[in-house]
Amino acid sequence: MAKRNGSSTLSENVTKKLRHDILAGQYEPGSPLTVSELAKSFDVSVAVVREALTRLATQGLVLQNPNHGFSVKTASEEELKSIIEARLINESAALRLSIAHGDLTWESNVIALHHKLSQTAEYEEVDQKLAIREEWSDIHRQFHYQLIAACPNALLLDICRRLWDLSEFYRHWSFQQQPTRDGRAEHKALTDAVLSRDSDRAVDIFRTHIQLTADNLLDNL
Structure with a gap:
């Protein structure tokens, strides 16, 4: 049993590392993805x-x-459009439920993560090219997860997280160049609407926020 638990833990660690590297654009x-080469690399x-x-x-990250x-x-414009459409439907529903059920602890977490996000630089220069910073990307994910964290539908949350990874x-x-949009202002407007419990406004801001991201991705795909 101990051996099985050890093997399972190793597999989880490798899964997390590969998932991170794929989402970070390392592949x-x-x-x-050659199994023997990865086994040697991860020992x-x-x-x-x-x-x-x-x-x-x-x-859905590996074929x-x-x-x-x-x-x-692989990447395709058709799939990206489907992902965005699914996010707009599912995250909007999860956001409404989260606003309806969120407590003061949830509000405090939203405030804390928004502050952290607003104080973290989004881009850095790598090999004379602008790239999204890993730290910002992680906080950005945590912020969007927290917005819907109070949603009581666990299955809906799982769907939203999978769609997030794909996006x-x-x-x-x-990504090719820094967008001209003001992402910090968008996140602040979304936070303010959520904290005021204005679900209609929050969903409208969220949908606009996601659509702007989609338009940028499609332009550069």
Whole structure:
């Protein structure tokens, strides 16, 4: 049993690392993920890597082909549009439910994460190119998760998180130059609407926020 628990923990760790690297753009869309090479890189068994890749395949970030092994998911304009449409539907519903059920602790967490996000630089220069900072990306995810955290529908939250991961994949691969939009103002307006419990306004701001992101990604895809 101890051996099984150890193997399971290793697989979880490899899954998290690969998931992070894929979302951070370390692997190009469609690039092969060779099990033996990854096992050597992570210093784990082939079985551990295969389990991790299978998990990522169920999350939609990795493709599994019986004849060609594993590869990073491909990118397409059609899929991106579907992801954005699904986010608009599901996150809007989750946001309404979160506003309706959120307590003072939830409000405090929203305020804290918004402050942290507003004080964190979004971009950095890497190899003479502008890139999204990993720290900002992580806080940005936490902020959007917190907005809907009080939603009592666990299945809906799982759907929203999976869609977030898929949209992050596109965010890193579609990004080319710093957008002219004022993201900080958008996040503040969204926070203010949420804290005032104005669900209609909050959803309107959220939908505009997501659509602006979608338009930027589609322009640069």
